[in-house]
Structure formats: structure tokens, C-alpha cells
Amino acid sequence: MDQSPVKKLKTAHGHLCNVSPLKDSKKQYFEASLQHEGECSDVMVFRPEEHMQFKNAEKIRSQVTLHNVISPLKTNGTSKVYYTHKSSISCVRDLGHAFRNTLPAEAQGIQLSELLKLDQKPKRVNINVKIILEESKGNNVVRDRRRYLPNTVYTVADSTGFISLTVWCQKDINVGKWYNFTNLSTVQFKGKTTLSTTKDTNILNIPSQGTAVDVDVPIESMKCDIIGVNPKRLFICPGNHELKDLILSSPSVYCVSCKTHYKTTASIMKISGRLHLKPEAGEIIRARVEDEVIRSVIAVKSDASQNDILQAFMALPTMQITICNNVIVKMEKSTPQNTLRTGMESQTSLAVMEPVEDLNDFSPPDPGIFSSQPQKRKSTDRF
Incomplete structure (x- = not known):
């Protein structure tokens, strides 16, 4: 040496x-x-x-x-x-x-059941899993780089268990396929373990590793009135960095990450928040909603104030809302044809979901708790 x-x-x-x-x-x-x-x-x-x-x-x-x-x-x-x-x-x-494009035993990484049982979770793990379900898709701020990037949350499983996995940036991933993920970050949020890709993560499509466990994914679709909203505005520079303390009346804004002054009108406003929903039967539900879903139901001007956004939400009629793991993934105006799509009895009530914390940085969504039977998504080899 x-x-x-x-x-x-x-x-x-x-x-x-x-x-x-x-x-x-x-x-x-x-x-x-x-x-x-x-x-x-x-x-x-x-x-x-x-x-x-x-x-x-x-x-x-x-x-x-x-x-x-x-x-x-x-x-x-x-x-x-x-x-x-x-x-x-x-x-x-x-x-x-x-090894003819097959992974050695050690590279298969940790089984999900073993990972979930560990009292002290490793910071980085490798896993072999099947993609069971795309839970939600959106954008959020990466904590270490302060960049606003696209992410997709999946339910993944192996033969021993299942977990939520957040994949940052657009990746060629298909539901029903098996993948080897290396250098995933473990995230603890409200007592639950989730996984997230990192800048060092490699993703490899691999042959089927057998039968994945059956997964019960809590998905609900119901008619709800929006009775409360806590909106939050986030401003993004042309380089996709979060802008702090932006004043809309100011002609320019400085991005610390880009080290550049931009016209204020060149910034982009993103909205997120928590909604308080009152279903036809049951208790109030609190769930998180992101920019893409919000803009599917309300028009938001680039100079909209917090109060403008609040009033736009309050003006919405009864909505058909789909929730997965405490995150609203779809909103549409309720019609007679929009009935519950979960196969539940109409008299079954919903328990109060745990409120999502108001996060400035990304944390994977926290699964909500429903008293009614969730829609069951089973892993099969027919994908």
C-alpha cells in the first residue's frame, strides 16, 4: 500500500x-x-x-x-x-x-420480516421484493438537498412481509415485477418503518423469487364533505430548490442553493395540506393531500394567498375521495354513480385516522387506521 x-x-x-x-x-x-x-x-x-x-x-x-x-x-x-x-x-x-446475472446469496439482502423485528434498524439495507401496489405519486422536498423532486410510494413485499417504499425521481418500475434494491435508507415515522431510495441506490429487475405474502393495503373511497383544511404553500425556484421567505410583491428572490437571483414571477407555487373530512357515516377523518391532487379539483393562481386557497377548498361540494395509507390519492365531484368502491356495507363506520404531521421535509406517508374492512390487494403471479 x-x-x-x-x-x-x-x-x-x-x-x-x-x-x-x-x-x-x-x-x-x-x-x-x-x-x-x-x-x-x-x-x-x-x-x-x-x-x-x-x-x-x-x-x-x-x-x-x-x-x-x-x-x-x-x-x-x-x-x-x-x-x-x-x-x-x-x-x-x-x-x-x-453468476450469469443472478445475485449471490449475500446480495439478496435482508428479509422484510427480519428488518421489521429489529429494535435498532440499520441505516442502509438491500432487499429483494415484488412491487405490489403503487400507493401514491407526487413531488416533495428531499431533506438533505432541499430539492423538490418527484417521488412514488409503493407497497412492496417478499415471502415474509411487506413495507412501504418511496422511490425518488422517475424510475422504470412495474407493478407485479421483482426487483433488487441496494442502499435503501430506513425511515422511522410515528413508530412505523418505511424505506426510501437514496442517491446511492441501484435498482435491478430480477427473476421471480417465489410467492410474495398477501398484503392488505388500506384503501378507502367514500363520499365526504370537506369541513376543515390546513393548506401550506411551498415556493420552488427554476432549479427546483425550496425558496424561503419569498415575498410575492418583491420583484426578485434569491435562491441560496443556486446562488442566483430570480424574478419572483419565475418561481412556482406548490400546495399541500391536511383535510378534515366528514363521511356520510362515521367520524371525522384527517388525511394529507398533495399539489397534484389539489389542482385536479381547484384552480390555483400563481399569486393565490393562503386565504384564497382556503376559500377554494371550502367552496367544493361533496366529493368522492380515495385514501391510501392516510394520503388522498384521488378527488372528484360526487355523483349518484360514484358509490363506495371498497365492497363495504353502507352502515359500517370509519374510525378517526391519525392526523398527519405538518412536515417541512419529506417523510413517507404514515398508514392510517380504519375500522372498516380495507380493500384487499393480494400478490399473485399473474402480474
Whole structure:
């Protein structure tokens, strides 16, 4: 290995062995040994999401290259290597071609039932799942980059369980197909675990992995009066960044992320909020609604005030509203032909759904709780 005066290594070559399990701590890590040039270095890896890749490289005896690792001076004759968030690993052998485009056992990642049972969830995971249902589609602000990007929420399942997965940006994903997702982020929201893609996520269509579990997805469609609304306006610059403290009467606005002054009229207003809904039978329901659904029922001018939006909602007649996991996915004017599409008895009442928190940043939607029977979506191999 070539050491620089600042003790940072450009690369470290060798074979991995003795890859340990993930260490149980607040900041997970694992250890390994790197055999190289007639000696062996102790490696400490602070990227737990790459544990599977290290284990697989150990199993197939593939020569690896560790990029941008740090190595202090030898202590007691022992060489140490620190694999940090800036480091990366590459293998001499292309695993996809070596295994004829099938994944090695370690790359299959964690089963959903195991993930949901863990008291301390890993920050990054790999999964093999079937896409069961597209729950909702919209746009929201990515927390770390403050960019307003499209996202789609799916229900996904394997043979052991199911979970909600948010996929950022447009991806070629089809309901009914199996996919391998790597480097997914685990998100805890109101006591529930969901998954989200990251900038490091790779998505690979894979052959069927068998039968996925039956999934009960809470979907309701009902006639409701809108009796309350808590709208929120979000202003976006031409570069899709969130604008803070925009004044519509001002001729220009400065975007900190773009480091550019824009005409205020070039900004785009997005609306979201929580609606309080009164169904024909049952208690009041509180659900979140996003810009795309809102604009399907009300016209919003670019200079609309908070009060303008509020009055437009209040002027709506009785609506036929479809809700999935506490998010409104469809709104339309109620007609005699628009009846309940969930197969429920008309006298069955709905329990109060938990209100969605007013979030400035994205969090995956929180499943609501219904007392009536939800529409059942079963995974089959007919997709």
C-alpha cells in the first residue's frame, strides 16, 4: 500500500477475510482483515450498508481495491485501515457476469420480516421484493438537498412481509415485477418503518423469487364533505430548490442553493395540506393531500394567498375521495354513480385516522387506521 504524508491512502489492494458481523452500537460498523503484499491489515469499516459487499468478496475470494481509505502509522507492528464515508470498494470480478446475472446469496439482502423485528434498524439495507401496489405519486422536498423532486410510494413485499417504499425521481418500475434494491435508507415515522431510495441506490429487475405474502393495503373511497383544511404553500425556484421567505410583491428572490437571483414571477407555487373530512357515516377523518391532487379539483393562481386557497377548498361540494395509507390519492365531484368502491356495507363506520404531521421535509406517508374492512390487494403471479 502506498502511504502519503497525511496518512491517506489512494488505494489498498488485497483479499478480504474474517469479515465480522455488524457491531451493535449507535454508529454501526464492522471489521475485516485485508491480506496484501505478504502482510495483513486490520480494517474498520464505518459504512454498514456495504457489509454484504464485503462478505461476498470474502466468500468468492475476489481481489478487491479499497479506495480513499485512511491508514495511521503502524501500532505494535499492526497496520490498520479505516474505511470511511468517503471510501469505496471495487472487485476485480464482475459478480453480475460471473453468476450469469443472478445475485449471490449475500446480495439478496435482508428479509422484510427480519428488518421489521429489529429494535435498532440499520441505516442502509438491500432487499429483494415484488412491487405490489403503487400507493401514491407526487413531488416533495428531499431533506438533505432541499430539492423538490418527484417521488412514488409503493407497497412492496417478499415471502415474509411487506413495507412501504418511496422511490425518488422517475424510475422504470412495474407493478407485479421483482426487483433488487441496494442502499435503501430506513425511515422511522410515528413508530412505523418505511424505506426510501437514496442517491446511492441501484435498482435491478430480477427473476421471480417465489410467492410474495398477501398484503392488505388500506384503501378507502367514500363520499365526504370537506369541513376543515390546513393548506401550506411551498415556493420552488427554476432549479427546483425550496425558496424561503419569498415575498410575492418583491420583484426578485434569491435562491441560496443556486446562488442566483430570480424574478419572483419565475418561481412556482406548490400546495399541500391536511383535510378534515366528514363521511356520510362515521367520524371525522384527517388525511394529507398533495399539489397534484389539489389542482385536479381547484384552480390555483400563481399569486393565490393562503386565504384564497382556503376559500377554494371550502367552496367544493361533496366529493368522492380515495385514501391510501392516510394520503388522498384521488378527488372528484360526487355523483349518484360514484358509490363506495371498497365492497363495504353502507352502515359500517370509519374510525378517526391519525392526523398527519405538518412536515417541512419529506417523510413517507404514515398508514392510517380504519375500522372498516380495507380493500384487499393480494400478490399473485399473474402480474
